[in-house]
Amino acid sequence: VMGVVQLRNFTYYVDKSTLSRFLPMPDSVIPSEIETKIGTRSFGDLCRQGWFKAISVEIWASFICQHQCMMSGDKQHSEARVLVLVALSREYHTLRGKLEHEQYCQLMRNLLSDIPCIPTEKNSRTQTQCADRPSNLYLHSADLEAFEGLGTFRKVSHALTTGGVSEDFLLMLGVRKAVAIEFLFSHLDTLDWNSNPRPLIAYLRAATLSQEDLELLKTTKYLPGHGDHTRTFAPSE
Structure with missing residues (x-):
């Protein structure tokens, strides 16, 4: 049995065309059962009168973004996340005005x-941390085959793609599509890209x-000079 409810305690309602009722909501949102x-x-009359x-x-x-489902990174909140x-992501693609979009x-x-x-791809059955910061992750579609064995590259969960989260939105947040330039330059010898920069240039063009x-690309010495294999040069040189 529902007790007495003070409608003045609520400011907002959920527009179901924008947000799902299954998502956590602040206390200032009127619960759906009260709406019913x-x-x-x-x-509708109350909304038109400015109540909500x-x-x-x-x-x-x-x-x-301060709720446990987004702060904890645990398995329990994977679906909500x-x-x-x-x-x-849907709102990111809905906004049309340039200033509004930038804000x-x-x-x-x-x-x-x-x-x-x-959310991240699972690495093991015992994995308890199921999410990470955007900058620590790579797109699910990122081609990192050339760097196998040089480090651990965690990718975002494929569930985001199937759910409708766009790569543009993830890139905007800081998810990576290419390895960090510092990492790339520190492994040029291992990749055998010092003497033959063509694979490096091809990778950079696609990244x-x-x-x-x-x-960093403008100032780092990584290109061999014509006829001089004793040292490398920055692009400006």
Whole structure:
């Protein structure tokens, strides 16, 4: 039996075309069972009178990114974590205005870049940590075959792709498509790319590089000179 409820304690309702009712919501959102008790027509009248307004994705994001499902990185919240990222990715592609889109991207990076919020591929049955920070991960589609044996490269879970989370959204958060330039240059000898830079150039042309990566490319000596195999040169040289 539902007790007396003070409607003034609620500010928002969930627009089901924007967010799923199955997602965690802040206490300021009116529960769906109360909406049902009020009735569709009466609740609509209350909204038109300004009693409630639809919670925006931005306000909800500020709440959900501090929720345990996004902060813990554990297996228990795996499904919820995917649903949250699906909703945030959908909003990323819905926004049309340039300024609005830039502000949303900045908000997402501020909220998500430093927490273990991106589901990862399983490495073992005993794995308890099922998510990591965006910058520690690679796209599921990333081609890292050339670097096998040189390190451990964790990829985002394929569940994000099947769920509808776009690679553009993940890249915006800081997920990598290519290995870090520092790592690449530190293994040129092992890769045998010092004497023959063609595979290196081909890889760099196909890679999605950050601004920091591009700056390193301009200043690092990694190209052999014509007829001079005793040293390497930076592109500007």
